[in-house]
Amino acid sequence: MATKPLTGHDTPGDSCTIVIFGASGDLTKRKLLPALYNLKALKLLPENFAVIGVAVTDSNDEMFRSQITSDIKQFATRPVDQAEWDDFAKRSYYISGDFNSPDTFAHLGAKIEDVRKTWNLPGNVLFYLAISPSFFGKVVEQLGNAGLTKETPDTWRRIIIEKPFGHDLQSARDLNTQITSHVQESQIYRIDHYLGKETVQNIMVFRFGNSVFEPIWNRRYIDYVQITVAEQLGVELRGGYYDHSGVTRDMVQNHILSVLSLVAMEPPASISGDSVRNEKVKVLEAIRPMEPEEVLANTVRGQYGAGLIGGKNVPAYRSEPDVNPASNTETFVAMKLNVENWRWADVPFFIRSGKRLAAHTTQIVIGFKRTPLLLFGKEVQDDFMPNRLVIHVQPDEGITMDIHAKRPGPGISIANVPLDFSYNEFGESTAATGYETLLYDCMIGDMTLFHRYDSVDASWRIVNPILDVWQALHPRDFPNYASGTWGPEASDRLVAKTGHAWHHYELKK
Numbered sequence: 001m002a003t004k005p006l007t008g009h010d011t012p013g014d015s016c017t018i019v020i021f022g023a024s025g026d027l028t029k030r031k032l033l034p035a036l037y038n039l040k041a042l043k044l045l046p047e048n049f050a051v052i053g054v055a056v057t058d059s060n061d062e063m064f065r066s067q068i069t070s071d072i073k074q075f076a077t078r079p080v081d082q083a084e085w086d087d088f089a090k091r092s093y094y095i096s097g098d099f100n101s102p103d104t105f106a107h108l109g110a111k112i113e114d115v116r117k118t119w120n121l122p123g124n125v126l127f128y129l130a131i132s133p134s135f136f137g138k139v140v141e142q143l144g145n146a147g148l149t150k151e152t153p154d155t156w157r158r159i160i161i162e163k164p165f166g167h168d169l170q171s172a173r174d175l176n177t178q179i180t181s182h183v184q185e186s187q188i189y190r191i192d193h194y195l196g197k198e199t200v201q202n203i204m205v206f207r208f209g210n211s212v213f214e215p216i217w218n219r220r221y222i223d224y225v226q227i228t229v230a231e232q233l234g235v236e237l238r239g240g241y242y243d244h245s246g247v248t249r250d251m252v253q254n255h256i257l258s259v260l261s262l263v264a265m266e267p268p269a270s271i272s273g274d275s276v277r278n279e280k281v282k283v284l285e286a287i288r289p290m291e292p293e294e295v296l297a298n299t300v301r302g303q304y305g306a307g308l309i310g311g312k313n314v315p316a317y318r319s320e321p322d323v324n325p326a327s328n329t330e331t332f333v334a335m336k337l338n339v340e341n342w343r344w345a346d347v348p349f350f351i352r353s354g355k356r357l358a359a360h361t362t363q364i365v366i367g368f369k370r371t372p373l374l375l376f377g378k379e380v381q382d383d384f385m386p387n388r389l390v391i392h393v394q395p396d397e398g399i400t401m402d403i404h405a406k407r408p409g410p411g412i413s414i415a416n417v418p419l420d421f422s423y424n425e426f427g428e429s430t431a432a433t434g435y436e437t438l439l440y441d442c443m444i445g446d447m448t449l450f451h452r453y454d455s456v457d458a459s460w461r462i463v464n465p466i467l468d469v470w471q472a473l474h475p476r477d478f479p480n481y482a483s484g485t486w487g488p489e490a491s492d493r494l495v496a497k498t499g500h501a502w503h504h505y506e507l508k509k
């Protein structure tokens with residue numbers, strides 16, 4: 001099931017050893033350890049399990065246990081129960097070694113075997129690659145060469161690969177060729193933590209678990225779709241990585257196109273594994289890659305200058321640490337995409353994402369067409385917006401439907417009123433990192449929320465021609481938006497060309 005609430009009512013994942021490459025890294029301490037602890041607290045981690053951390057730093061089992069004990073105190077998203085944590089810590093091990101060295105993997109193989117015997121574990125192993133993307137191919141190759149990826153009829157070997165998968169279309173293809181010469185596609189879990197978010201998973205339930213929406217979910221009733229992923233943060237300490245990436249690679253190629261495909265896909269034959277992934281990839285394949293002149297007409301890029309965020313002065317992108325002072329990397333992107341199939345032909349899908357914007361929010365807006373008749377008079381009708389459905393992904397998870405109602409009193413005066421649903425009202429939801437569902441799904445072998453290679457390839461086919469044009473034509477106006485605004489003015493003009501406007505951001509309470 002793709003949309004289970006992780007509340008402890010499910011059966012635990014399969015007993016396994018979890019190997020974390022990059023055990024001393026930022027992702028491990030801030031997300032993976034708290035997520036594994038949350039699963040344990042919810043009784044969704046198998047009772048019998050072990051964790052082996054691998055990184056280059058010299059350390060040992062005892063030092064690793066004390067390191068993760070101090071990390072969990074800092075980063076846990078729920079109170080830490082001492083007995084639960086003690087059990088977690090005593091099942092945790094560490095080996096140090098360089099990913100480039102085959103010795104590291106020989107050592108790892110021996111450690112997996114030792115730990116398996118100590119705890120009487122089956123041979124299932126989940127390898128989590130919480131490491132720089134430049135090591136993804138190498139580590140899988142080394143695992144394969146060391147014989148650590150071989151499955152048996154009774155045991156599995158699965159690999160979770162972090163993002164980004166490739167830097168462009170060609171490098172994604174090369175990486176995939178390298179990886180799949182050692183493991184099957186069915187062993188590869190390409191993670192997108194966006195898909196671990198409750199509201200994103202709820203898109204499917206919302207669309208296919210209610211009978212009222214599907215009949216109107218098409219070009220006859222829907223005027224436009226907007227997806228906004230806005231951050232107030234700048235590049236923080238990730239300037240070195242970001243300056244080689246930019247927002248289009250960092251957000252659009254993976255998260256946003258994946259969310260778009262959930263919004264636009266046909267109903268799947270079932271809610272698990274390949275049925276959903278088959279439908280998602282069809283959406284991406286229906287988005288025709290843009291010709292150079294279409295890139296110029298349908299995309300806008302931006303880079304933030306100095307400005308005010310929350311009343312505080314913040315520096316321009318080009319003044320951030322580890323960023324080239326003459327950088328042309330985009331920190332904002334807006335584009336109009338068309339899903340060229342029978343359901344969506346001519347419906348614009350506007351997407352935008354950026355750093356140092358006016359608000360921190362992720363929203364999906366479905367704009368419905370106007371009523372066919374102006375029954376209440378043009379003046380009255382002009383006052384209100386057509387119906388709109390807003391799916392709030394973060395930080396205020398929920399759904400709002402804007403409808404119209406008559407104001408009380410004589411005469412006809414119409415107001416926009418929201419029908420509101422907030423995830424906070426669900427008592428069962430628990431503080432989570434967004435990685436719990438994905439780790440759990442990997443342990444039960446559910447690949448629904450992970451990217452299959454064909455969708456990675458299809459996303460790069462959409463994004464790559466845009467990046468090519470931008471690379472050939474250097475931006476002449478960077479920085480072109482002040483921090484704390486909604487990006488360059490050209491972004492508003494892009495949407496206005498089809499008679500639309502960006503949805504005015506409102507935080508749901």
Ligand SMILES: NC(=O)c1ccc[n+]([C@@H]2O[C@H](COP(=O)([O-])OP(=O)(O)OC[C@H]3O[C@@H](n4cnc5c(N)ncnc54)[C@H](OP(=O)(O)O)[C@@H]3O)[C@@H](O)[C@H]2O)c1
Nearest residue numbers: 022023024025026027055056057098099130131133162163
């Ligand atoms: N951080 C996040 O919030 C975040 C969010 C989304 C995705 N990601 C993705 O998650 C992955 C990891 O990111 P991160 O921020 O955690 O990276 P990081 O803090 O730089 O950690 C990298 C880890 O790799 C280890 N390492 C580096 N070179 C090695 C080598 N030659 N041999 C063995 N170990 C080596 C480091 O070990 P030492 O410490 O011992 O040097 C460290 O444990 C990346 O793919 C990133 O794109 C991260």
